[in-house]
Amino acid sequence: MSTSVMDPGTAMMTLMTPEGKRDPYPLYEALRAYGPLLRLGPDQVVVTGHAECFRALREPGLLSTDGPVQDRMMPGWREHSSWVWLTKNMLFSNSPDHERYRRFFSVAFTPRRIAELRPVVEKLITELVDRLAETGADGEPVDFMAEFAFQVPMAVVGHMLGIPKEDWPSFRGPVGAITTALEPIRDLAQLDQGDAGMDWMAEYFTDLAAKRRAEPADDMVSEMTRARDERGELSEEELIANFMLLLVAGTEAPMDLIANAVRLAVAHPEHADALREDPSLAPGYIEETLRFDPAAQALNRMAATDLEFFGVPLTAGTKVTLLIAAGNRDPRRFTDPGRFDPYRSGNHALTLSGGAHFCLGAGLARMQSEIALPAVLRRFPALALAGEPTFRDQLVQRGFDRLPVKCG
Numbered sequence: 001m002s003t004s005v006m007d008p009g010t011a012m013m014t015l016m017t018p019e020g021k022r023d024p025y026p027l028y029e030a031l032r033a034y035g036p037l038l039r040l041g042p043d044q045v046v047v048t049g050h051a052e053c054f055r056a057l058r059e060p061g062l063l064s065t066d067g068p069v070q071d072r073m074m075p076g077w078r079e080h081s082s083w084v085w086l087t088k089n090m091l092f093s094n095s096p097d098h099e100r101y102r103r104f105f106s107v108a109f110t111p112r113r114i115a116e117l118r119p120v121v122e123k124l125i126t127e128l129v130d131r132l133a134e135t136g137a138d139g140e141p142v143d144f145m146a147e148f149a150f151q152v153p154m155a156v157v158g159h160m161l162g163i164p165k166e167d168w169p170s171f172r173g174p175v176g177a178i179t180t181a182l183e184p185i186r187d188l189a190q191l192d193q194g195d196a197g198m199d200w201m202a203e204y205f206t207d208l209a210a211k212r213r214a215e216p217a218d219d220m221v222s223e224m225t226r227a228r229d230e231r232g233e234l235s236e237e238e239l240i241a242n243f244m245l246l247l248v249a250g251t252e253a254p255m256d257l258i259a260n261a262v263r264l265a266v267a268h269p270e271h272a273d274a275l276r277e278d279p280s281l282a283p284g285y286i287e288e289t290l291r292f293d294p295a296a297q298a299l300n301r302m303a304a305t306d307l308e309f310f311g312v313p314l315t316a317g318t319k320v321t322l323l324i325a326a327g328n329r330d331p332r333r334f335t336d337p338g339r340f341d342p343y344r345s346g347n348h349a350l351t352l353s354g355g356a357h358f359c360l361g362a363g364l365a366r367m368q369s370e371i372a373l374p375a376v377l378r379r380f381p382a383l384a385l386a387g388e389p390t391f392r393d394q395l396v397q398r399g400f401d402r403l404p405v406k407c408g
């Protein structure tokens with residue numbers, strides 16, 4: 001069906017199909033044709049406008065999915081460990097718990113702490129590029145997702161948290177499983193794999209915290225566990241829940257950012273060559289990747305009380321779906337939004353959120369991808385696709401499942 005004549009309900013339904021997730025962008029335009037903020041039913045609105053998403057993220061009356069919100073949205077979730085743990089972390093909580101968690105962990109993400117990490121990140125990335133060169137020697141096709149895009153953020157966040165290197169590979173499966181719990185579901189059984197991933201990871205971090213209590217090291221799990229024991233600002237479960245958030249948020253989305261950036265470089269050789277020549281172009285290139293093909297496409301909020309939003313009355317309990325990937329292509333905000341242009345100035349992508357929940361790891365995500373991208377492109381001047389990429393069946397956390405490449 002042509003998307004230009006699609007009604008909003010059909011466009012939303014199509015967005016949830018594997019084809020829709022593979023290429024959601026025409027569907028966002030079909031929705032935008034009905035306005036930047038669109039009522040889909042008595043208690044659901046969908047937002048495609050940049051200004052509207054931007055404001056929604058800063059509107060205190062629109063809540064993130066905490067326990068009480070989830071009681072309205074997904075009755076039965078309390079039987080599922082994925083969401084039981086998620087609602088104990090800072091992302092899926094609201095004031096005042098949110099501030100309490102965020103204050104506690106933000107000491108590890110100050111610009112100074114991130115800048116101090118830079119040499120370590122450079123070293124980790126050099127090692128991973130060397131390994132990729134070995135795996136892809138003689139033009140052997142490699143899956144870029146498994147062999148590099150996941151490994152970079154896993155090494156970075158694994159190093160920060162103090163996860164022993166030999167355990168890093170065990171995290172990919174559970175991380176992927178946990179992110180499926182963030183997708184819209186029709187049946188609670190769809191949470192089962194997320195539950196299993198979360199159970200595994202909760203046990204892992206509980207064990208790691210116990211080890212670091214017995215024998216502290218120079219890492220975040222030791223630092224935060226000691227701070228909790230001394231100051232008692234968090235419960236033990238809240239501590240573990242937020243370690244898990246840092247691990248999941250710190251790996252899956254950065255993996256997709258790095259892979260999307262490389263995929264775009266292959267599609268735009270002129271930009272890839274410019275980056276090879278001048279790695280200082282990387283920040284603009286990464287910002288444009290975040291705007292054009294974002295790792296996070298949709299965020300959820302719920303109206304806490306009756307309120308008016310851009311002239312639209314929302315009753316308490318209204319579900320507000322923020323299609324931030326659509327907002328990133330709003331022609332009222334960006335000139336020629338469907339064009340990938342790493343030289344765009346004043347790029348204000350919505351991909352790292354905004355307001356209270358603005359991504360705590362934004363600086364870290366940018367730093368590692370700005371190092372990784374030119375490192376890969378310079379090392380592999382003939383980098384090319386070695387087959388069609390496949391997508392995971394996900395929209396909220398959208399990205400490739402496999403990205404086959406040839407390194408030379």
Ligand code: HEM
Pocket residue numbers: 064090091092102157245246247249250251253254257295296299300351352353354356357358359360361362364365
């Ligand atoms: C490309 C990479 C990344 C993307 C696209 C991304 C995206 C996001 C988004 C959209 C949110 C807010 C969601 C909402 O408002 O509902 C968020 C929050 C968060 N992110 Fe990221 N993120 C990335 C990398 C990272 C990294 C590397 C870390 C840490 C190691 C991290 C840690 C967090 C945390 C802790 C929050 C919760 C903040 C809060 O609720 O106050 N993220 N991220």
